[in-house]
Amino acid sequence: xxxxxxxxxxxxxxxxxxxxxxxxxxxxxxxxxxxxxxxxxxxxxxxxxxxxxxxxxxxxxxxxxxxxxxxxxxxxxxxxxxxxxxxxxxxxxxxxxxxxxxxxxxxxxxxxxxxxxxxxxxxxxxxxxxxxxxxxxxxxxxxxxxxxxxxxxxxxxxxxxxxxxxxxxxxxxxxxxxxxxxxxxxxxxxxxxxxxxxxxxxxxxxxxxxxxxxxxxxxxxxxxxxxxxxxxxxxxxxxxxxxxxxxxxxxxxxxxxxxxxxxxxxxxxxxxxxxxxxxxxxxxxxxxxxxxxxxxxxxxxxxxxxxxxxxxxxxxxxxxxxxxxxxxxxxxxxxxxxxxxxxxxxxxxxxxxxx
Amino acid sequence: xxxxxxxxxxxxxxxxxxxxxxxxxxxxxxxxxxxxxxxxxxxxxxxxxxxxxxxxxxxxxxxxxxxxxxxxxxxxxxxxxxxxxxxxxxxxxxxxxxxxxxxxxxxxxxxxxxxxxxxxxxxxxxxxxxxxxxxxxxxxxxxxxxxxxxxxxxxxxxxxxxxxxxxxxxxxxxxxxxxxxxxxxxxxxxxxxxxxxxxxxxxxxxxxxxxxxxxxxxxxxxxxxxxxxxxxxxxxxxxxxxxxxxxxxxxxxxxxxxxxxxxxxxxxxxxxxxxxxxxxxxxxxxxxxxxxxxxxxxxxxxxxxxxxxxxxxxxxxxxxxxxxxxxxxxxxxxxxxxxxxxxxxxxxxxxxxxx
DNA sequence: GTCTCCTGTGTAATCGATTGCAGTGAAATT
DNA sequence: AATTTCACTGCAATCGATTACACAGGAGAC
Numbered sequence: 001x002x003x004x005x006x007x008x009x010x011x012x013x014x015x016x017x018x019x020x021x022x023x024x025x026x027x028x029x030x031x032x033x034x035x036x037x038x039x040x041x042x043x044x045x046x047x048x049x050x051x052x053x054x055x056x057x058x059x060x061x062x063x064x065x066x067x068x069x070x071x072x073x074x075x076x077x078x079x080x081x082x083x084x085x086x087x088x089x090x091x092x093x094x095x096x097x098x099x100x101x102x103x104x105x106x107x108x109x110x111x112x113x114x115x116x117x118x119x120x121x122x123x124x125x126x127x128x129x130x131x132x133x134x135x136x137x138x139x140x141x142x143x144x145x146x147x148x149x150x151x152x153x154x155x156x157x158x159x160x161x162x163x164x165x166x167x168x169x170x171x172x173x174x175x176x177x178x179x180x181x182x183x184x185x186x187x188x189x190x191x192x193x194x195x196x197x198x199x200x201x202x203x204x205x206x207x208x209x210x211x212x213x214x215x216x217x218x219x220x221x222x223x224x225x226x227x228x229x230x231x232x233x234x235x236x237x238x239x240x241x242x243x244x245x246x247x248x249x250x251x252x253x254x255x256x257x258x259x260x261x262x263x264x265x266x267x268x269x270x271x272x273x274x275x276x277x278x279x280x281x282x283x284x285x286x287x288x289x290x291x292x293x294x295x296x297x298x299x300x301x302x303x304x305x306x307x308x309x310x311x312x313x314x315x316x317x318x319x320x321x322x323x324x325x326x327x328x329x330x331x332x333x334x335x336x337x338x339x340x341x342x343x344x345x346x347x348x349x350x351x352x353x354x355x
Numbered sequence: 356x357x358x359x360x361x362x363x364x365x366x367x368x369x370x371x372x373x374x375x376x377x378x379x380x381x382x383x384x385x386x387x388x389x390x391x392x393x394x395x396x397x398x399x400x401x402x403x404x405x406x407x408x409x410x411x412x413x414x415x416x417x418x419x420x421x422x423x424x425x426x427x428x429x430x431x432x433x434x435x436x437x438x439x440x441x442x443x444x445x446x447x448x449x450x451x452x453x454x455x456x457x458x459x460x461x462x463x464x465x466x467x468x469x470x471x472x473x474x475x476x477x478x479x480x481x482x483x484x485x486x487x488x489x490x491x492x493x494x495x496x497x498x499x500x501x502x503x504x505x506x507x508x509x510x511x512x513x514x515x516x517x518x519x520x521x522x523x524x525x526x527x528x529x530x531x532x533x534x535x536x537x538x539x540x541x542x543x544x545x546x547x548x549x550x551x552x553x554x555x556x557x558x559x560x561x562x563x564x565x566x567x568x569x570x571x572x573x574x575x576x577x578x579x580x581x582x583x584x585x586x587x588x589x590x591x592x593x594x595x596x597x598x599x600x601x602x603x604x605x606x607x608x609x610x611x612x613x614x615x616x617x618x619x620x621x622x623x624x625x626x627x628x629x630x631x632x633x634x635x636x637x638x639x640x641x642x643x644x645x646x647x648x649x650x651x652x653x654x655x656x657x658x659x660x661x662x663x664x665x666x667x668x669x670x671x672x673x674x675x676x677x678x679x680x681x682x683x684x685x686x687x688x689x690x691x692x693x694x695x696x697x698x699x700x701x702x703x704x705x706x707x708x709x710x
Numbered sequence: 711g712t713c714t715c716c717t718g719t720g721t722a723a724t725c726g727a728t729t730g731c732a733g734t735g736a737a738a739t740t
Numbered sequence: 741a742a743t744t745t746c747a748c749t750g751c752a753a754t755c756g757a758t759t760a761c762a763c764a765g766g767a768g769a770c
Contacts, residue, residue, distance in 0.1 A: 018756060029720045034758055041759085042717055061483045065423035066756035069725045074420065084449050085647070087442070094439050097466050106480060109464040111452050125461065128416045129431075237651065266651060273653075292440070296592065296621060298628075298653045373726060384750045389728055396729085397747055421726035424755045 017058045026054035037062070068130060077319060078108040078126035080119060080136040082162075082204075086235060086263065087291035088306065089137065092160060095312030096135060103320070105132070114234075116140045120147035127154050133319035138164040141204045156322030158315045161306075162205045168333055170322065172314045175337040176206065179304045180213030182342040183258060183286050186302070188221045190349035192255035192284055196229035198243045198268060199260030207232070207260050210288065214258055229254055233264075240267020241274075248275045253283055256348075262287035262294045262303055269297050269347060284348040299346035307338055314338075372413045381409035392417070423485060432674060433463040433481035435474060435491040437517075437559075441590060441618065442646035443661065444492065447515060450667030451490060458675070460487070469589075471495045475502035482509050488674035493519040496559045511677030513670045516661075517560045523688055525677070527669045530692040531561065534659045535568030537697040538613060538641050541657070543576045545704035547610035547639055551584035553598045553623060554615030562587070562615050565643065569613055584609055588619075595622020596629075603630045608638055611703075617642035617649045617658055624652050624702060639703040654701035662693055669693075 019037075023030045028047060035041035036051040037060075043051075054060075068074045077100055081089040097107045108131060112119035119139050124147075126134055133156035138144035144164045151157055152169045159171040187195060197214050199207040211230070218225045231246065233239035240259065244267065247253055259265035265287030272279050279285050279299055287294055287303035294301040314336050374392075378385045383402060390396035391406040392415075398406075409415075423429045432455055436444040452462045463486060467474035474494050479502070481489055488511035493499035499519045506512055507524045514526040542550060552569050554562040566585070573580045586601065588594035595614065599622065602608055614620035620642030627634045634640050634654055642649055642658035649656040669691050 016756095019758095020756080030757075031720060031722095031759075032718085035719090038758080042719090044718060047718080061479070063424070063756055064484045065420050065427075065429065066725090067758080068420035069418070069424050069727095070756080070758050072420075072725075084452070085442070085445055087440070087445075090440055090442075090445050093464070094466055097439070097464065106463055106465075106484065108461055109448070109452065110461075111449055124416070129419045129461065237647070270651060292592070293648050293651070296625060296648070296652075371726095374728095375726080385727075386729075386750060386752095387748085390749090393728080397749090399748065402748085418726055421755090422728080424757095425726080425728050427755075 016063065017060045018063070019060070022051065022054045022058055022060050025058060026050045072130065074130045074132055075104060076106045076108060076129070076131045077316075078110065078123075078129070078131040078134045080110040080112050080122050080126070080134065082112050082114045082119075082137060082139040083235075084109070084111045086261075087293065088161075088261065088289040088308075091291070091306075091308045092137070092312060095308045096316065099312050099316040103316070112139050114139045116143040116147065119144055123147050123151045127151055131155065132323055133157065135160055135315050135319065137161045139204065141165060141202070141208060143203075156319050158318045158322075160311065160315050164205070170318045170334045170336075172311050172318065172334075172336045173338070174304075174306055174311070174340040176209035177213035177216070178337075179288070179340045179342075180210050180258075181217045183288075183304065184214060184217035184221060184223060186342055186344065186348060186351075187256045187258070187284055187286065188223055189351040190256075190280070190284055192223060194224035194226070194229075194254035195256040195258055196231065196247055196254045197225065197258050197260070198231045198233075198240060198264050200234045200239075200264075201232045210260050223256075224254070226252075226254070235261050235263055237263050237267040237270070240264035241271040242267075244268040244271035245275065248272070248277055253277070256284040256286070259285065259287050262289045262291045262301060265301050265303065265347070266293065266297050269299065269301070273298060279347050280349045286348060290343055294343075295345060297347065302345045302348040303343050305341045305343045307340060310338055371418065372415045373418070374415070377406065377409045377413055377415050380413060381405045427485065429485045429487055430459060431461045431463060431484070431486045432671075433465065433478075433484070433486040433489045435465040435467050435477050435481070435489065437467050437469045437474075437492060437494040438590075439464070439466045441616075442648065443516075443616065443644040443663075446646070446661075446663045447492070447667060450663045451671065454667050454671040458671070467494050469494045471498040471502070474499055478502050478506045482506055486510065487678055488512065490515055490670050490674065492516045494559065496520060496557070496563060498558075511674050513673045513677075515666060515670050519560070525673045525689045525691075527666050527673065527689075527691045528693070529659070529661055529666070529695040531564035532568035532571070533692075534643070534695045534697075535565050535613075536572045537695075538643075538659065539569060539572035539576060539578060541697055541699065541703060542611045542613070542639055542641065543578055544706040545611075545635070545639055547578060549579035549581070549584075549609035550611040550613055551586065551602055551609045552580065552613050552615070553586045553588075553595060553619050555589045555594075555619075556587045565615050578611075579609070581607075581609070590616050590618055592618050592622040592625070595619035596626040597622075599623040599626035600630065603627070603632055608632070611639040611641070614640065614642050617644045617646045617656060620656050620658065620702070621648065621652050624654065624656070628653060634702050635704045641703060645698055649698075650700060652702065657700045657703040658698050660696045660698045662695060665693060 019030045019033050023033045033051050035043050036048050100107050110122035135158050137160045145166050148164050149167045157169050161173045163171045202208050231243040257268050268285050287301040290303045290305035294303045374385045374388045378388045388406050390398050391403050455462050465477035490513050492515045500521050503519050504522045512524050516528045518526045557563050586598040612623050623640050624634050642656040645658045645660035649658045
């Protein structure tokens with residue numbers, strides 16, 4: 001077996017082919033090769049054919065480092081998310097990756113571990129790597145500010161989903177307030193006259209906006225929302241379980257529990273089940289994001305569907321636009337708030353008219 | 356408001372600082388600056404201080420493109436997975452990202468969409484980008500072969516979790532056969548005397564190995580496994596539901612359903628619930644991977660825990676070793692099979708001795 | 711028949727960091 | 741005192757692709 005291995009398999013790796021080698025084989029200069037391969041500049045059909053042939057024969061591939069140095073463009077985009085294990089961010093990453101792939105760009109993925117310091121380091125690293133632009137969902141509503149702004153001063157930058165105050169960059173996400181309005185309307189229609197809110201600490205825009213939207217609509221509709229029924233922790237199933245247990249054991253369980261994301265909601269429904277509290281009959285529960293597992297909950301979660309594909313597409317488009325504008329003037333920053341859709345499943349009650 | 360914006364906020368982006376500017380400011384040559392910043396070569400304390408100072412003042416950051424061109428090393432690793440939305444791969448990605456971060460390396464993430472052609476394109480792109488190494492979990496057990504081998508001929512490459520036949524590269528994963536042995540032993544101890552297997556099409560090593568392990572142990576223990584009870588689809592909740600429905604409606608439901616991953620198992624338990632088949636009393640169900648949502652199933656899934664952190668760490672270590680060996684001789688490829696652990700939850704029965 | 715203009719091609723500079731080589735002193739050695 | 745050694749520092753080449761500029765030669769205009 002070993003005897004049959006080619007020289008290649010035994011050891012030496014393939015040598016990289018440069019433009020100079022292609023030029024030599026085609027009997028032209030490197031300038032001409034570059035012109036043929038990039039399609040810029042006039043080249044006779046005959047030479048074009050020879051160069052293509054030579055490049056194919058040699059298996060030429062551009063050296064992106066050299067090109068990046070010369071063009072100061074890397075065809076690479078950096079993305080920083082608080083936690084890639086949150087399925088919502090996973091979905092965003094997936095969609096951004098696909099959108100970039102369509103333009104021949106590559107994705108540098110960074111996980112900030114919900115820590116603004118790690119986040120700042122990752123951003124700096126991306127800048128040093130000359131990415132063409134950065135897509136970031138900031139971990140913290142204020143602490144992420146300096147690093148995000150400093151980065152935006154050097155590169156096109158788009159904030160996704162969450163945003164940080166005091167910065168002046170493009171943003172794409174959903175209209176959290178409008179979303180919560182739909183949620184509260186739906187719960188109210190299902191008979192809820194009091195509601196709790198379970199979110200993460202108010203240190204990021206998602207929770208802030210969602211809570212604000214919740215409160216505003218609850219007040220408009222006269223849905224009671226006791227301050228003691230606002231529980232803040234983090235975006236996790238565990239926190240959802242803890243919070244729900246606290247609500248149940250504390251007595252005075254409201255008619256509905258509005259959660260700032262699906263992970264929390266999954267934890268809440270789980271705790272309800274464990275405590276023998278029927279959902280939605282005793283308490284209605286809603287999530288946010290519509291992650292894949294939302295429909296797998298027991299009962300399946302009513303939630304807000306985030307249009308991840310569109311969010312990603314818009315973000316990539318904004319970056320491309322910023323890149324095209326060049327390093328020169330930056331216009332007013334774009335704020336694109338998509339209106340999300342309520343997905344009704346089994347964790348909430350049908351409107352009172354039918355029930 | 357607009358009037359208060361600094362020149363920076365209004366438009367022009369910060370200019371990149373080069374080593375030459377630092378040199379000028381410190382009154383030394385670029386060579387000296389490079390020596391100070393890289394810590395290589397002798398430099399007097401006084402000059403060292405001046406250079407550091409100048410670099411700080413100017414906010415110097417290396418240009419990775421230039422460094423990559425000169426050093427032909429990018430401090431970047433590429434990773435290709437079949438589907439980033441599968442929580443198991445998400446977890447692998449997260450752990451690889453963290454492991455690389457510790458070494459100051461960055462991660463290029465690519466999603467192959469379970470398509471060998473997309474995968475091949477992504478691999479080629481990573482090669483063109485001069486990544487220092489590639490970590491790949493091949494989408495297909497045979498079709499992924501050519502691209503993976505071609506890539507491995509050019510760069511250090513480690514296969515993760517899955518591997519493709521006919522290639523000669525390092526691999527890290529769990530011992531699927533040993534894992535399945537534990538699963539079958541456990542089910543047998545819980546009283547199972549017949550079992551079905553639900554996996555994906557046998558086009559990747561995970562399913563192949565897991566099925567092989569399942570079958571071998573089932574035969575050893577005399578657990579019946581009707582060929583009609585081997586259902587192959589894909590790694591998804593939907594497929595799990597479909598497969599379970601088929602088993603239930605087909606009659607002759609076995610004592611246990613062994614699933615090739617947790618997503619399938621979640622679908623299976625869901626279908627059982629929907630059809631009123633009690634788990635684990637009528638049928639025991641097992642998963643594989645121990646994704647976060649495994650414990651959230653109803654009932655919580657008994658599954659095999661994949662040591663993602665260790666797998667990732669080993670992969671990164673192997674890459675680093677291959678990189679250190681240089682492009683020269685490649686020794687025999689390493690095959691590291693970690694022994695995973697069975698996590699017993701509520702979807703299987705306690706051993707017969709207690710039940 | 712001379713003068714433009716245009717197509718097609720090559721030469722060489724450029725991007726920014728790194729490093730082999732050489733040179734300059736000062737300290738150590740004989 | 742002559743010579744070796746060594747720490748420090750600068751010059752310039754290098755990595756590979758791109759592109760401004762120059763130039764050759766042919767077509768067309770007058």
